[in-house]
Amino acid sequence: MSRRQFRPPPRTGDGPPDDTGCTVLHVDMDAFYASASLIDRPELRGTPVIIGGGGRSVVLSATYEARAFGVTSAMPMTRARRLCPQATVIAPNHDRYAAISDAVMATFASVTDRYEPLSLDEAFLDIAGAVRRLGPPTSIAQWLRDTIADEQSITCSVGVASTKFVAKLASGLAKPDGLLVVPQDEVLAFLHQLPVGALWGVGDRTEEALQRLGLHTVADLAHTPVDTLRRALGDATGTHLHALAWGRDERRVLPQQREKSVGSDETFAQDIDDPVLIHRELLRLADRTAARVRSAGLMGRTVTLKVRFADFTTITRSRTLRDPTDVSREIYAAATALFDALGLQRARIRLVGVRMEGLVESERAAVQPRLDDPDFGWRDADRAVDRASARFGAGAVRPAALVRGESVAHPGSMPRGGE
Secondary structure (H helix, E strand, O other), X not given: OOOOOOOOOOOOOOOOOOOOOOOEEEEEEOOHHHHHHOOOOHHHOOOOEEEOOOOOOEOOEEOHHHHOOOOOOOOEHHHHHXXXXXXXXXXOOHHHHHHHHHHHHHHHHHHOOOEEEEEOOEEEEEOOOOHHHHOOHHHHHHHHHHHHHHHHOOOEEEEEEOOHHHHHHHHHHHOOOOEEEOOHHHHHHHHHOOEHHHOOOOOHHHHHHHHHOOOOEHHHXXXXXXXXXXXXXXXXXXXXXXXXXXXXXXXXXXXXXOOOEEEEEEEEEEEEOOHHHHHHHHHHHHHHHHHHHHHOOXXXXXXXXXXXXXXXXXXXXXXXXXXXXXXXXXXXXHHHHHHHHOOOOOOOEXXXXXXXXXXXXXXXXXXOOOOOOOOOOHXXXXXXXXXXXXXXXXXXXXXXXXXXXXXXXXXXXXXXXXX
16 A cells, blocks of 8 residues: 555444454554654654664654654665654664564464464454454454553554455554444445545556546546556556455455565675675674574574675575574574685675575474584574573673674664565
């Protein structure tokens, strides 16, 4: 859906909205990264705040007060600072975001096993099997909002409908910190009052094309022959938008799928060619990736290295290990071997990344012990670090090389996924 904010259209029905059959919820955290960053900075609530770094980094998130000045996620930080010079800039805390996201997803799982995460901060839920146990959809939606606010100190908006499309549209219209129910018998009246730009998937270019045809509302689009839309927008887009305009969406909520890979990328503040600095950043990324793999109860067999050069050319190299692993040292060793094998001579590098693939559940992973393995090895050390991090915070214990050297990456580098 477009980043522009639209107002919910007036209801055509009388009395409280009937949520019978509205068993699809779309739950979306409000300005997630910004809200999570302000948990420890309550004095900044209600003020413009931008989450990001400096140099060539981009905006990860912004409070609604900063968005009022035109600041959006993925915007270059230099431009965001020009648009809103009075904003407070806070560096991201990806470990905190991941921890809150895990807790939110656990809350969803307590309601239904049919939930489909779209990113760290939003998901679809099919609550058809939970209504008898927990009450009507509106009550479940409100319970989710209250629980997330109480336990995580952030707010979310929820759309309640009979289809994924309408539920996601409703949650966007309910923002921030709102709840919107679209009864089954009011779907068309609800949709047809909206401007075409509110439709999920209509960006600026598509909206301009529709307006050139004289189509300004969803009702206009719905009553336009589908062949006309296909000629103007292409077969797939024209057919898709015509179906949405009539509230048709056959997609089901897909249960959570196991991650196919886990990893991290970092962009350097300036292009660099120093292998020592690159090795240090690979250590940081391997350590972070291994911790995420362990926290998910997984192990992986394939280590993938990603390198992006100053001209934005990007290459990847992979190495499959003898046994699955979740050990930071082993992942780092594979990543550095892949990098050294490239034989780069003074090449200017913009970004590096480390990713684990071929993931399996730790309990099912077959690891062949070596004869010279000590009773307590690197895996035990990693788990001790995990326990210390859980108690004292991420980064409380880290490799000595990372204590001695400061990161050369942007504090505002974007993680995989988005808000």
